[in-house]
Each structure stands twice: as structure tokens, then as C-alpha cells.
Amino acid sequence: MAFQIILNFVLAFVWMFLSSNYTVAGFIVGFLLGILLLIMMRRFFATRLYVYRIWAIIKLTLLFLKELVLANIQVLQVVLKPKLDMQPAFFAYPTVLKQEWEITLLSSLITLTPGTVVVHVSDDAKTLYVHAIDISDVDEAIAAIRDSFEKAILEVSKS
Incomplete structure (x- = not known):
């Protein structure tokens, strides 16, 4: 590149x-x-063109900004409810990412999104432990992360 x-x-x-x-x-x-x-x-060239990687980085940035706005709206709705009926939860997120920078980026993106925090990465770096402030379905949250952030990071790191 x-x-x-x-x-x-x-x-x-x-x-x-x-x-x-x-x-x-x-x-x-x-x-x-x-x-x-x-x-x-x-x-x-042995690798794909750098223009494609730059485009993937731009798409990842826009995806993060979109998710950031949506998560802020969701947290605001939870906070402004007269009755706090939150369902906080810890869940394990299995990742297919291999490189350290990919896992760090995914952890950072999850943590920077309001309402979620990565509290631990397993020793083999295959599982992220995430705390969510209000979650109704863990499988849906895992699928949402996999289909958005992880997919975009894989596109950026693809050679």
C-alpha cells in the first residue's frame, strides 16, 4: 500500500x-x-489498491458517526424516561478479528458509543466482554456489532 x-x-x-x-x-x-x-x-500489484482501503476507512468513520448519534439518542431516551426501567447486562462478544489493532479499534468503537463499554478482552483475544446500559436482547446486540463495526473493520484490513 x-x-x-x-x-x-x-x-x-x-x-x-x-x-x-x-x-x-x-x-x-x-x-x-x-x-x-x-x-x-x-x-x-500483490495487494489491492490503496484507494479501496481509504474508501473503506471513510465508510467506517461515517458508520461510527451514525452509530454515535443513534446511541446518544437511545441513551437520552433512557435517561429522560420518568421511570427507569433499564436492563443493564454484561455479555461476551466473540470476535473473528485477528490483529491487535483490529481488536483495539473494535473495542474503542464499542466503548466510544454511548451506552456500551468493553470491560475486558480475553487472554486469547477472541472474546470481548461488554457492558451495556440498556439491552433487551443480547443476540441482537451481538449481531448489530458484528454486522456493523466488525464487518467494516474487516473491510479495512482486507488485503
Whole structure:
């Protein structure tokens, strides 16, 4: 991935020098043309193009922001109810993530979402223990995390 980014910058600078356009606009045009050349040469790279990973990171960020807003609304509804009928619970979340940074990112995303906190990661890093402030169905919560955050992290880490 780093090689592709460097190659794209080199192509952008070569375009700037060949077109004698030493402006930011000239660099951006060269950068976009470099991306097109990388797409055309993608079969020569062992890994997928870095553009796809950047797009996956953007989607993960937008997903987190959406989940953050929805979780804040849910916590606000719980707090503003006249009668507190919360159902707090601890549950074990089995993860398929392998790398440490993936597990750390998943733990951070879960913890940063209001109403949930990762309290422990198992020694083999296969299970996250999560506390939720108000949860009615544990299986639904596990499926929601798996289908949102974990799926997006797997897309980012896919090579």
C-alpha cells in the first residue's frame, strides 16, 4: 500500500513537471491521473489498491458517526424516561478479528458509543466482554456489532 501511495505522488509530480503547471491544481490533476494509471495497472500489484482501503476507512468513520448519534439518542431516551426501567447486562462478544489493532479499534468503537463499554478482552483475544446500559436482547446486540463495526473493520484490513 505504501508503495502505491508513493508511486501516485511520483506520478503527480511527473505530471506537474511535464505540463509545466507548478500549482496545486496541477498537482491534483496529476494525482487523479496517477490514480487512473494505478487502476489500469492494478493486476501488477500483490495487494489491492490503496484507494479501496481509504474508501473503506471513510465508510467506517461515517458508520461510527451514525452509530454515535443513534446511541446518544437511545441513551437520552433512557435517561429522560420518568421511570427507569433499564436492563443493564454484561455479555461476551466473540470476535473473528485477528490483529491487535483490529481488536483495539473494535473495542474503542464499542466503548466510544454511548451506552456500551468493553470491560475486558480475553487472554486469547477472541472474546470481548461488554457492558451495556440498556439491552433487551443480547443476540441482537451481538449481531448489530458484528454486522456493523466488525464487518467494516474487516473491510479495512482486507488485503
